[in-house]
Amino acid sequence: MSILWLGDSDCHDVTVVGGKVANLSRLAADYRVPPGFCLSTDAYNRWSHHFIDQPDPQHPETLIDSITQAYTDLAGHCEVSHPSVAVRSSAIDEDGYEASFAGQYETFLNVSGVDSVAEAIGKCWHSAGSSRVAEYRKKAGLTESTAGLAVLVQQLVAADTSAVVFSANPVTGNRDEVVINASWGLGESVVGGTVSPDTYTVRKNDYSVVERRISRKDVMTVSIPGGTQEVAVPRFLKEKPALSDEQIQSMAGLAISLETEMAWPVDIECAIHDGNLYLLQCRHITTLDQS
Amino acid sequence: MPDQHADGPPQPKPIPIPADFPVTWAQEEDAQLGLELDRMHFPDPIPLLEVQIWGSAIDKGITQAHEAFGIPLLMTSRHINHYFYNCMMPSAPLEEMGERMQLAEARIDDAEKRLEALWTEEWLPEIKEHLAFWDAFDLGRADLSQLADHFEETLRKSDRLWTVHFLIVTPVYGALNSFDELYKDLFEEEEDAFQALRLLQGLDNKSLETDRALWSLSRTANDSKDVCETIQALPADQIKEALNATTDGQSFLAEMDTFLSTYGERGPTWSIHLPSWIEDPTPAFMILKDYVSQPNRDPMAELNAQAEARDQAVSVVRERLKGYPQTVIDEFETRLSTAQLANVLTEDHGFWLDFKGNHRIRMVCVEAGSRLAAAGIIPTADDVFELSTDEVIQALRGHETSNLDDAVSERRADRAHFATIDAPARLGMDYGPPPPGTMTQVFVKFFGIPPEPDEDPAVLNGRAGSPGKVRGTARVVHSLSDADRLEKGEILVTGATSPPWTPLFSVAGAIVTDTGGILSHCAVVAREYSIPAVVGVGRATTGIKDGQLIEVDGDAGVVRIVS
Structure with missing residues (x-):
């Protein structure tokens, strides 16, 4: 086939x-x-x-x-x-x-x-x-x-917000935390590192947001006819949190549930469109084993 | 406005006083004020009664509206050599200004987003309520004491009306600015300053409606050869009398009265000492003189074409935003519909509040004047505007019975003298440019900022007001009554325009003004009429000679004297 x-x-x-x-x-x-x-x-x-x-x-x-x-x-x-x-x-x-x-x-x-x-x-x-x-x-x-x-x-999910979510802290190796990097538009700017995304750290046991770093998000990837383009984020949106509390919770929930399902710490890409959370990719966190 | 830049305010400098404009400060500390002449609204000297009514209404109106939004700026005005000077002052300690301003901007933003509800449910009903108060009072039948009470109540109402005015215009111009800035943010590569504002055009407003009604009156006039010829042949101020002598003329005047009863509550400017069109329809006849000799046009079709162009431009932008985050699309749509309404309200608030309100305030003053003239206190009813509010009240109450003829003629003569003097744009202290921020941005877009003079003396720099480039004969016009010299296609050069000038926009080939920015009345209306405009030239009326051939480049904001 x-x-x-x-x-x-x-x-x-x-x-x-x-x-x-x-x-x-x-x-x-x-x-x-x-x-x-x-x-x-x-x-x-x-x-x-x-x-x-x-x-x-x-x-x-x-x-x-x-x-x-x-x-x-x-x-x-x-x-x-x-x-x-x-x-x-x-x-x-x-x-x-x-x-x-x-x-x-x-x-x-x-x-x-x-x-x-x-x-x-x-x-x-x-x-x-x-x-x-x-x-x-x-x-x-x-x-x-x-x-x-x-x-x-x-x-293609016409993403309002895109995020990369780790079911364990990829920097500290802490497996009790979920770390979310989120920014406006399609995921390319987040994945490609052209934007400094917001970082939300969520404690797994009670879903409390232990850290919330809202960064100045200067660019975003948007769809244009026949492809995509990285454009400036309008001023009103640059320093606004990319995620609501509810969205943080549902992304953390998704990562935790996927980690359980896959039986390994996951690194996922997801996107929000029209209020729905889409799963776009689910991988093993490669850096974690060494830490 | 004192400077609040982070690196510390620059040293304020005293502004030199010209020899022909001697200033006696009412209080010593007034010399510390950073006073500015509002040439857009009050370019000419204005009489005492008017300046007291305005001074109170504007100081209280702006200050109270600012308090409502938490804007830490208050307004104070001074009457110097009959000119009306204003000064905006911080009402909070300098170190708190930044934070307070941010909070205020959030509140203005909230009002911008609720603009439609605020206008239809709060402001317009309140304006109509105030108008009804004046309409319910029978001026002719009131005795002197009732009239004195009514006059005092009118002064209070005037203050409130102008508070409402600034409650309206703050979010109205804020909304236009917010949309303009969002658009620039989204499509920053575009250089055309008018791109965002094109999405707001072709929406009907009271000024366009008035113009259409006047146009249709011109077609009625053309139905009768006799009426048409009378209007064409005679000076504007003699037409009414001549028409009254013929049957056709009388029936035309009846139509004219219907027009005036709806649209005639407007003076030539914001000044209340000048008659409204109802009292003296000369300005309307002046415009009719132009209109009757113009070939048929269809103002409604023109508006529809503008609307179609707008819808087209909007759908292009919507298509471009399709792949953007919904938050951006939602923000764009909210700002767009708010700005479209705001664009209409820039004219409509004037129709309901500035002009209908002023007309009624004026009628109260005129009635007081005619009583005082009858009592032999002043020579004519119109002279009431030379008195102070106190003098009027005291005289109406019978506490002041001495003849004021001398005071009146002295004030009149002094005012006439200063009308020939070029009043300085600023007096008192120079505090440098205002701090950057949204409020300043809006002020600049409305009032304009003085442009850098060009090295070439034949080039006058201004601000882009409305796109397009044309050449034509300059008609330097100092007042609406002076505008009958303007022929179709000629370029209107003036200090500033106000809503009563709107019908002239279909006569002029382009407009050049001394004051104003891209959101000024002149710029907004010129775009509706698709004629080029350069605004805020500063010295257009002095630098351009009547009859010169000039080229107006509305995109670049430049006027060139050709010959």
């Missing part, structure tokens, strides 16, 4: 969709995960040679058919004709935890329409074969043969 859906059991397999997608897929039934489909390693093996050396504008017809079908189904799930999606790559290695690859692969946000989605997928595959990633993999001691790539196409 080349195309697998988040939530379906065959999409839980790290060896064909990668750890990131497999985690999300397993959680999709019980958590609010935006709908999406994944082009598995099968798809990568079958079609990516068209894109490894250079981005190929001519997609093989069978690939186009598959993508068209999947995107149409996704449109049905989202109840809009041309859902805006995020196209992200997910690297596959034997353990499935690909956190060390964070930022090494392409992400395309606010893509809509079959042609644009297909183009973004092609670019993900091309980038996986690009020298930049090969170099990185070599340095990380990973061999070419273990490499595989899955691409997730998922409805």
Whole structure:
């Protein structure tokens, strides 16, 4: 199977969709995960040679058919004709935890329409074969043969606020605390470190907010036609807390519940849109074991 | 206003007093005030009664409205050589000003967001209640003592009315500024100063409504050749009498009266010593002279086109904001609808309060004047404006029976003398520029700030008021009654405009003013009429000669004298 859906059991397999997608897929039934489909390693093996050396504008017809079908189904799930999606790559290695690859692969946000989605997928595959990633993999001691790539196409949450939440304090190693980094707009500015996000530290046993550092949030990532753009945060919003108390509680609750479910400390990405909290990513906290 | 910059206030400097403008301070400490001449509202010398009514209304009005919002600034005014000078002073210790100002801004912001409810449920009903108070009083039938009581009550009402005025304008101009600033924040790369304000255009207001009514009156006039010719041929102040002599003319005057009963409660400026259009319709005839000779136009269609352009501009912005956080979208929508209402209220508060209120206050004064003239205390009813409020009350109560003719003519002559003198913009002490902040920002956008003079003497720098560039003949006009010289397409050059000037905006090709910023009456209305305006030039009426060919660049805020 080349195309697998988040939530379906065959999409839980790290060896064909990668750890990131497999985690999300397993959680999709019980958590609010935006709908999406994944082009598995099968798809990568079958079609990516068209894109490894250079981005190929001519997609093989069978690939186009598959993508068209999947995107149409996704449109049905989202109840809009041309859902805006995020196209992200997910690297596959034997353990499935690909956190060390964070930022090494392409992400395309606010893509809509079959042609644009297909183009973004092609670019993900091309980038996986690009020298930049090969170099990185070599340095990380990973061999070419273990490499595989899955691409997730998922409805884009038009985030009012985005956050990265740690179910243990990644700085002090304190496992009794949840740490939330939150800022306005899509998550890219928080994840990419271009904004100093607010930091909320929550004590796990009673959900009390033990520290609240509201920072001056100068930029945010917003959707613009055909993509995203980092823009200035308007003055009225710069120094306002990105999260209400209620939102802090629900994010902390989500991280605690995921930690229990996964049985390891988690690092999650989530977003709030229209009052709902969406889970966008759930990973192992990689730095914690050393501390 | 004394400076409160963090690095300590600069040393205040005494402002030199010009030789032709001798100043005798009523109290020694007045020399310490940082007095400014409000050339936008009171460019000319004004008589004693008026200045006392204004002085009280403005000092109390601003001070009380500021107290209501917690703004730590109070207003005090001085009447110097018949000119009306104001001074805004801190009402809190300097070290507390910053914090107090922040609290006040939050309260003003709250009022901005409740603007519609405040206007429809509180302020407009209260204004109408005050107007009804005056309407219910039969001036002609009152005896002297009743009239004296009524006069005193009128002074109290006037103070309250102007408190309401500043309760209104503070959040109204605040809302326009908030929206303008939010827009600049969101789309900072854009240089066009008018972009945000375009989203507020094409909304009907009482000034545009008045103009349309006057326009439709001009079409009625054109229905009769006789009426049309009379209006075109005679000087504005002789038209009424001439029309009264013909049947067509009489029926036109009946229509005119209907117009005046709704829209005629307005003087040429804010001055209450000058007659309203109801008393003397010359200014209306002056505008009609222009209108009757203009080809057909459709003011309603013009407004609709403005509205369409606005809706278009709004939907472009909405599209751009689609991918922004909802908080930003919500903020934009709230600020937009509030600013749209505020834009309407910049004109409508004037219609209801400034002009209808002033007209009634004036009528009380005029009635008192005619009684005092009948009693032989002053020469004519109009001379009442040369008296003090105390003199009027004492005379009405019969406590003052001596003839005041000499005092009246002396004051009149002195005022006439100072009308020929260029009054200094500032007197007393120079405390440097006001501290930065939202209030200052709003003041600057409304009153303007003096521009840097250009090296080229043929170039006059001002502020961008309304976009566009045109060339035309300058008509330097000092008062509304002087404006009948303005021909279609010529450039109106004046000190400032007020709502009664609005109909001239469809005659002028562009407008240049001495005072004002991008939110001044002139700038707001010029944008509605899609004509260029340069405001706050400072020396437009002195630097530009009547009849010169000038080029007005409303985007750059620059006027060039061509020849």
